[in-house]
Amino acid sequence: MGNPTRSTSQEMDETKDRLRGLMGRKDDIEAEMEGHRGRLLAENSTMNSPLVTLDGFPRDDIDVLAVRQARVRLIELRNDHKAVMSEIERALHQVIPSSSDSPRSLNRERQEGQGSGVDGTDVEGGEPFALVKSVDERGPAGKAGLKPDDLIVKFGSVLRSNNDGLKALAALVGTSEHKPIEVVVLRGEGNKERVTKTLVPQSGWGGRGMLGMHVVPL
Structure with missing residues (x-):
């Protein structure tokens, strides 16, 4: 049974x-993985390259x-990374309530955004929380x-109110x-133009990261 004196804020x-x-922990694992990949590269090897000659002798x-x-x-x-990403996802679901993605909630946000927008900030997702500095x-x-200079107001279920210094965005x-x-x-003059895009994170596209853009918090 939970402690009745604990507040929701404390738990959050x-x-x-x-x-x-x-x-x-994820960053540490990825850094160590990069080091071992570098070791393989230095030996002109991969995870699957042969270690013996055609005659069966060690190279x-x-x-x-x-x-x-x-x-x-x-x-x-790799197994550790998979496990920690699963833990991050579970923690993220606690930080970002799933109700924020419900059709009713999204519809309410959309109506509120369309009903104002005088200064270009009160739109779907609320105020912007991140700036796109560069895009590959x-x-x-x-x-x-x-595009560069885009102001992000909503990234999936991540909003200004729960982005936690972009940590929630990175976890997502x-x-x-x-x-x-x-x-x-x-974007646009006065940042009054609201644009919705669909982004599909992907590694191995030929550049750094899974997005190909540099984002900084506001």
């Missing part, structure tokens, strides 16, 4: 702290032991039609590869 703060810790042009160790560790880290046209963001991206995310931005 604890969840956010846990999410920050999980994000740090003498690479450090076979180092390659094997890097491969084993990468497999372990080759990446997912560029293909989705996002990390768990949404190949999944469409609706992004609402303000």
Whole structure:
């Protein structure tokens, strides 16, 4: 039975702290994975390249032991990464209530946004919480039609009220590869034009990250 004296605010703060810790753990895992990938690259090897010659002898042009160790560790880290991303997703669902994505809630936000918008900020998703600094046209963001200087007011279920310094956005991206995310931005003169785009995070597109854009908090 939970402690009746604990407030919802306290529980939310604890969840956010846990999410920050999980994000740090994710970054550590990814950094270590990058190091082991670099080790394989230095040995001119991959996860699947042969370690023996056609005659069945160990290759003498690479450090076979180092390659094997890097491969084993990468497999372990991939499993760790999958586990921590699952924990991040669970924590994110607590930080970002699922009700914010319900049809009724979205319809209410849309009506409120269309009913005002005098200064270009009171639109669907509320006030902007992030600025798009740059976009690689080759990446997912560029293909989705996002542009530098766009002001993000809604990124999937992430809003100004729950973005937590972009940590929630990063967590959502990390768990949404190949999944469409609706992004609402303000652009144009006076940032009064509201534009909705569909972004699909993807790794391996030829550049850094899963979005191909640099975003900073407002």
